[in-house]
Amino acid sequence: MSTRQRRRVTIADVARHAGVSTTAVSKVLRSAYGVSPAMRDRVRAAIDELGYRPRAAARAMRGRTYTIGVLLPDLRNPFFPDILDGLYEQLAATDYQAIIVTGGPDAKAESRAIDALVDRQVDGLLMVAPRVARARLEEVAGQVPAVVLGLHEKSARYDTVLDDDEVGAELVVGHLIGLGHRRIAHIGQRAVGRGRAAATLHEIRAATYARVMREQGLEGEIAVALTSYSEEGGYQGARELLARSPRPTAIFAGADQAAFGALTALHEAGLSVPADVSLAGYDNTRLAGLSQISLTSVDQDGGVMGRTAGRLLLERVEGRRSAVRFSVTPTLVPRRSTAPPPDSVA
């Protein structure tokens, strides 16, 4: 019973048991060319009998790890599972296994997390909304096939999958203006040392908000709180915005997660949604659809994004070098959290 001690069964054991060479076993494992059906069956039988499983490390020494690394900023954003479901669906038919690491709070920690994946020789790397500098992404993409999700920067080294955040933000702000709002505020994510290029999804959302406001002659009403796309960030941002005078009649949170935090702040301030303040989010996470919350949000098809990212990654692993850019057009999902402003003449 002391399985711990017993040496794990290797390709040599299988070869001996089947009475063939290790080369033959290896060929069967990889379904490589030059092996007869009889040989295949014999080896397969030996593999099953011995319960043999190839060691990833030994394979990695010679080539593939059959591993796809996924970098997530955190595990709390309920939008990420949608992406991953799409990725899993794409990988299901292959021998590849996805492993997830989280990037942590700052660019430095995230960079270490990326290193950890590169050290483990993942065959492909999916980086979701990375915070590290563009140069770092290029460097990583030089070492391993990479797809970046959620960054608007163009690159010749990696593929990009993104939501058209400009359209999404336009939809939200347009919707609020259409309802009669003028004092529309925005909760965004503070940029952290990625240089000047406005390329992250939160920067695009914030910039588009400001642009639409200006285009509608509401330049003077622009009010932005930059915190983070998290519950805590939304809470702080909303508190900051509500403290202003006059206070906004609508808040566009750059992410549902932040909108949830804003809900708490609004409640604490004794304000009701949407009677006193309208609130909209982004991502259309499942919780947004809950009747008690019923949050107006922007739907970006995470499943499609994840599937596409997976497909692009597999293509890159197979050798494609040209860079692809895939964009999903989002749609607005109006719910009960947005309504005409309180003093509107309907």
Add this chain to the structure above:
Amino acid sequence: MSTRQRRRVTIADVARHAGVSTTAVSKVLRSAYGVSPAMRDRVRAAIDELGYRPRAAARAMRGRTYTIGVLLPDLRNPFFPDILDGLYEQLAATDYQAIIVTGGPDAKAESRAIDALVDRQVDGLLMVAPRVARARLEEVAGQVPAVVLGLHEKSARYDTVLDDDEVGAELVVGHLIGLGHRRIAHIGQRAVGRGRAAATLHEIRAATYARVMREQGLEGEIAVALTSYSEEGGYQGARELLARSPRPTAIFAGADQAAFGALTALHEAGLSVPADVSLAGYDNTRLAGLSQISLTSVDQDGGVMGRTAGRLLLERVEGRRSAVRFSVTPTLVPRRSTAPPPDSVA
């Protein structure tokens, strides 16, 4: 610039650059015995200059991977990030990196996910609420140091970290009875082929619910819907329970996630919470605290559980063989989703 093609820098490159042997470099890397301060500095300098990073696969061939594998049933349960924060905190001071895989819908898929981690020779394995059979867990624990979180089974092969689900369920049912409820229903998770032993956390919660009901002379009021600890499962479960006549005045969902789904079902049925039906969950996820939801729930300190799991895992990696069992006592967090039943005489 063609970094992709350039061979990655190895220990031999560092040795050459520093004018020492590869053995010496290896010793410095592992801070092993038998290396002078001068040697150490020289090698460190060479490492920095060349930007050397050890390859995990090559290390794995000789021993450790410095990787901790984490198996999660899914990514949507907001309780899991709390656990992982605790684990990360524990690992932060070490060289270990956590990688996450998800188990998928059934025991078979989960078993494959576990295999994937074992194949990658993780130094330790944390399995959160695993669905696979006990024998499988024992087998895995025989191959790699393992900690199981959320299962009440005892084992001599792996450590166990759990919440005292019996206390938790008692708190909820007691709370509801104290409010005057009698027709209290439960939404649980359907057991999937783990044999007869009632050891999963959902089985304990369901069994305790039934026990307390019986103890309070409410045996005739027992009503259970077995679906799954997910939004969809909660939705289906609540619909099933609400279709009964007379319908329950309170629902105890075995997980907040399921309670969220139940909320939708209640809303669709035109019932308000808590005026018509009281609702309680389990896990005290962040969303439960949202004022719009304000869900009565049971708090089990996920951070402590994660930290403990991490500590136990590290101890096991260091050689401990005895099995440890760590239990956290939960507390009730009453919120506005529970109140006396509608026809109570207060």
Add this chain to the structure above:
DNA sequence: GAACGCGTGGGTAACGTTACCCGAATCGGC
């Protein structure tokens, strides 16, 4: 002053898998 011990550094053989190459056998075409 010889013997011993200790501190320090290096040589080398694994670890398990695959890619490359080569040889043997079989087959088809004239």
Add this chain to the structure above:
DNA sequence: GCCGATTCGGGTAACGTTACCCACGCGTTC
């Protein structure tokens, strides 16, 4: 019935790192 082509199987050398051992030189002890 011979020759080239094709198919099938095996031998072997890596891949990068570490554990084990040995060698050398210096200081200490009788």
